[in-house]
Amino acid sequence: MDHYTRKNFVHTQSIGFLLARARNLLASDIDAALKDLDISSQQMGIIVSLSKGTASTPFELSKLLGIDTGLMTRMLDKLEEKGLLERSRDDKDRRVVNLTLTRAGTRVADAIPDIVPPVLNAHLKSFTRAEFEELRRLLGKFLGE
Template sequence: MKHYTKENFNLTKSVGFHLNKARNLVLMEMDAALKELDITAQQMGILLSLSRGTAATPFELSKLLVIDTGLMTRMLDKLEQKGLLARSRSLEDRRVVNLELTDKGRVVAQRIPEIAPEVLNARLKDFSKAEFDELLRLLDKFSA
């Protein structure tokens, strides 16, 4: 089924507009909350992914977080400059770069779960449990 046509398309009423607006609001609020840790919301995703073992290379992070490799490299550079992660070449394949959190990076990653849920809960405060579950279901379906 086609939900949009050239006759009925309205930018500010489109799914893309609303998703982008919601994303921007959450990122802005998360960035403000994470300021005390000196990281951004996007950097948070990298640190949590590394700390939880869901990714260990720039390629895996790019794929998981849906971030292009150029932006990923720049974000990793910043995290490395802040002393939060270290890069090393794989011994098996020199083309592969492995990432590891430093001690400082692990401390920062451990603090994120104290901050991030508060930001999300504030944005979701008017949602019932059923609405929250439905929102997650629909977003999963949309992004599949």
């Protein structure tokens, strides 16, 4: 089923536009909340993914977070410069780079669950539990999950 046609397409009402605005608003508010940790919301995604074991290589992070490999490399460089992660070559395949959090990176990862949920909850305060669950379900469906 086609939901958009040339006649009914209004870019400011399109799902893409609304998702982009929502993402930008959340990223801005999360960036502000993470300021004291000296990381951005994008860097937070890397740190949490490494902390939870969801990903351990730049390629896995790029795929998981939807970030191109060039930007991923630059973000990893910044996190390494800040002393939050280390890169090492894989023992079995020297082409593979493994990433691990440093002690400082682990401390940052441990602080994130105290900082980010209040930001998310502020944006979801007018949602009922059922609306919240439906939004998550619909976003998962949109993403093909």
